[in-house]
Amino acid sequence: MKLDLNSTVTLNNGIKMPLLGMGVWKSANKTASQSVRWALKHGYKLIDTAKQYGNERGVGEGLTKGLSENGLKREDIFLTTKIFNGDEGYESTLDAFDNQLKNLQTDYVDLLLIHWPVSGKYNETWKALEKIYNEGKAKAIGVSNFNVERLTDLLSEATITPAVNQMEFHPLEQETDIKNFCDQNDIQLEAWSPLGGGEVLNNPQITNLAEKYNKSTAQIILRWDMQRKIIAIPKSTHEKYIQQNTDIYDFELSNEDVQLINNLDLEKRSLWYGNFAWNGNPDGIKDTIDEWDD
Numbered sequence: 001m002k003l004d005l006n007s008t009v010t011l012n013n014g015i016k017m018p019l020l021g022m023g024v025w026k027s028a029n030k031t032a033s034q035s036v037r038w039a040l041k042h043g044y045k046l047i048d049t050a051k052q053y054g055n056e057r058g059v060g061e062g063l064t065k066g067l068s069e070n071g072l073k074r075e076d077i078f079l080t081t082k083i084f085n086g087d088e089g090y091e092s093t094l095d096a097f098d099n100q101l102k103n104l105q106t107d108y109v110d111l112l113l114i115h116w117p118v119s120g121k122y123n124e125t126w127k128a129l130e131k132i133y134n135e136g137k138a139k140a141i142g143v144s145n146f147n148v149e150r151l152t153d154l155l156s157e158a159t160i161t162p163a164v165n166q167m168e169f170h171p172l173e174q175e176t177d178i179k180n181f182c183d184q185n186d187i188q189l190e191a192w193s194p195l196g197g198g199e200v201l202n203n204p205q206i207t208n209l210a211e212k213y214n215k216s217t218a219q220i221i222l223r224w225d226m227q228r229k230i231i232a233i234p235k236s237t238h239e240k241y242i243q244q245n246t247d248i249y250d251f252e253l254s255n256e257d258v259q260l261i262n263n264l265d266l267e268k269r270s271l272w273y274g275n276f277a278w279n280g281n282p283d284g285i286k287d288t289i290d291e292w293d294d
């Protein structure tokens with residue numbers, strides 16, 4: 001399978017999305033700006049942020065500087081952001097998104113996601129995303145953290161099928177039921193925390209594979225994502241790791257080793273997906289972490 005840093009998948013509306021990108025969760029504006037500049041320097045084409053991360057201004061600054069430093073145009077980069085839980089609803093989403101564009105120093109995003117399925121709100125939020133899409137301010141629209149039940153409900157009212165579902169996905173947590181549902185409905189799966197937030201990097205089976213292929217454990221996991229055509233957005237604040245995470249195209253995992261990683265799934269279903277409700281906590285990040293601890 002020939003893969004490189006420019007490899008893309010074609011979304012259900014014909015837009016091409018890079019398979020590998022970089023995320024910036026938990027990075028403050030200044031750090032995010034620097035990470036984005038390093039990412040562009042090392043050839044990344046996809047950057048993932050969210051209002052909830054509080055760093056869209058930093059990403060916007062990093063993007064503007066990085067484009068100019070590397071002789072790139074805005075259309076060379078695929079930029080994703082997300083609607084903040086506290087902004088969900090029709091008018092509030094439209095208002096918030098205009099400000100997000102200003103902070104990102106751009107007049108469109110490539111992908112706009114509903115960050116979380118806030119109960120009682122996500123269907124009207126989706127209508128706002130459809131309007132944003134029809135106005136050309138987002139080249140594609142999708143969701144994040146939607147389980148099968150929430151996706152089914154959204155599809156029953158939606159005019160446009162989400163192009164992407166971004167969810168936690170790594171060797172120990174593969175959410176096969178959601179992945180199968182997305183495949184059947186032509187919704188592209190995108191992996192957040194592809195390295196398990198760093199926690200999967202010491203897994204003994206993956207460490208064995210790293211020795212076998214003479215690669216790091218992060219590189220083995222990201223290569224596995226690429227071969228499975230799952231979009232991955234590892235995050236790092238270190239140039240060394242940002243660069244290392246792109247160096248995954250000079251080897252190929254055998255089918256047996258892909259299967260070995262597939263078999264690491266703990267089949268731990270994230271029940272909190274189904275129960276998610278926005279409790280009004282203005283600290284969005286804390287709110288989502290509380291949900292994880294359930």
Ligand SMILES: NC(=O)c1ccc[n+]([C@@H]2O[C@H](COP(=O)([O-])OP(=O)(O)OC[C@H]3O[C@@H](n4cnc5c(N)ncnc54)[C@H](OP(=O)(O)O)[C@@H]3O)[C@@H](O)[C@H]2O)c1
Pocket residue numbers: 022023024025026048049115144145166167191192193194195196197198201216218219233234235236237238241242244245
């Ligand atoms: N939609 C959602 O609800 C949602 C939720 C969570 C995350 N996300 C997105 O997904 C992105 C990635 O997820 P994540 O940030 O949670 O975790 P992750 O990418 O799985 O892991 C990031 C951690 O791994 C470390 N790391 C990265 N590359 C490494 C390497 N080659 N060797 C050793 N350590 C390495 C990083 O260290 P350093 O930073 O110290 O370099 C950081 O501690 C986020 O940034 C965000 O854009 C979305």
